[in-house]
Amino acid sequence: MHTREExxxxxxxxxxxxxxxxxxxxxxxxxxxxxxxxNTIEETYELCDALMRDDKKEICKELGDVLLHxxxxxxxxxxxxxxxxxxxxxxxCEKLIYRHPHVFGEVKVETAGQVSDNWEQxxxxxxxxxxxxxxxxxxxxxxxxxxYRMQDKARHVGFDWQxxxxxxxxxxxxxxxxxxxxxxxxxxxxxxxxGDLFFSIIxxxxxxxxxxxxxxxxxxxxxxRRFNYLEEHxxxxxxxxxxxxxxxxxxxxxxxxxxxx
Numbered sequence: 001m002h003t004r005e006e007x008x009x010x011x012x013x014x015x016x017x018x019x020x021x022x023x024x025x026x027x028x029x030x031x032x033x034x035x036x037x038x039n040t041i042e043e044t045y046e047l048c049d050a051l052m053r054d055d056k057k058e059i060c061k062e063l064g065d066v067l068l069h070x071x072x073x074x075x076x077x078x079x080x081x082x083x084x085x086x087x088x089x090x091x092x093c094e095k096l097i098y099r100h101p102h103v104f105g106e107v108k109v110e111t112a113g114q115v116s117d118n119w120e121q122x123x124x125x126x127x128x129x130x131x132x133x134x135x136x137x138x139x140x141x142x143x144x145x146x147x148y149r150m151q152d153k154a155r156h157v158g159f160d161w162q163x164x165x166x167x168x169x170x171x172x173x174x175x176x177x178x179x180x181x182x183x184x185x186x187x188x189x190x191x192x193x194x195g196d197l198f199f200s201i202i203x204x205x206x207x208x209x210x211x212x213x214x215x216x217x218x219x220x221x222x223x224x225r226r227f228n229y230l231e232e233h234x235x236x237x238x239x240x241x242x243x244x245x246x247x248x249x250x251x252x253x254x255x256x257x258x259x260x261x
């Protein structure tokens with residue numbers, strides 16, 4: 001791998017290029033925090049997609065795109081006199097040192113779980129940190145990830161099941177309540193109960209060490225592969241999906257399953 005000097009040289013070259021683009025490129029010159037934000041979200045999701053596929057080449061590329069956005073926001077901050085890239089790095093270093101007293105201080109820990117618990121407690125103690133346990137969960141997070149993060153943060157202060165197996169009673173309770181509202185044809189209440197059921201299932205995944213977002217994306221990708229197989233097979237034989245029965249589709253779907261798709 002590259003030496004520290006080579007890495008610093010590459011990083012400096014990157015910042016020099018960004019400075020030049022900000023001055024000479026019409027598109028880069030006009031960008032603001034507001035105009036960049038949607039692109040930042042898109043780039044982050046593209047990185048997540050590469051990570052899910054474990055595509056090393058794409059991960060490297062997408063990390064560069066995300067880094068560009070981080071540096072761009074710092075560049076804008078320097079132009080307004082609020083902060084620059086040095087301030088960003090300094091604050092990050094200070095936070096990392098403060099939240100790792102087991103590395104840079106005298107605190108003793110033995111497990112990753114203890115590190116995570118200490119991290120959350122230290123966040124609450126910081127002068128400009130979160131004022132409540134759940135205040136650090138971004139409002140803009142996708143609902144599934146937000147539910148997982150809220151549950152995990154609540155866990156750090158002891159708000160959790162004593163035994164993980166207890167969560168299944170809650171899942172069953174929420175499912176039963178949903179069935180009642182569906183039977184009553186009350187759409188508003190059914191929506192609320194669907195939410196409660198999803199929340200309890202996400203909680204169950206957390207308790208069993210499963211990331212629910214990753215689990216759902218695996219199923220999304222599996223469905224995509226099998227449905228594409230179904231569609232491609234149907235086109236090859238000159239048929240149209242709309243003209244097929246569900247039973248006929250199931251035969252091809254099961255073929256895809258047997259092929260490991």
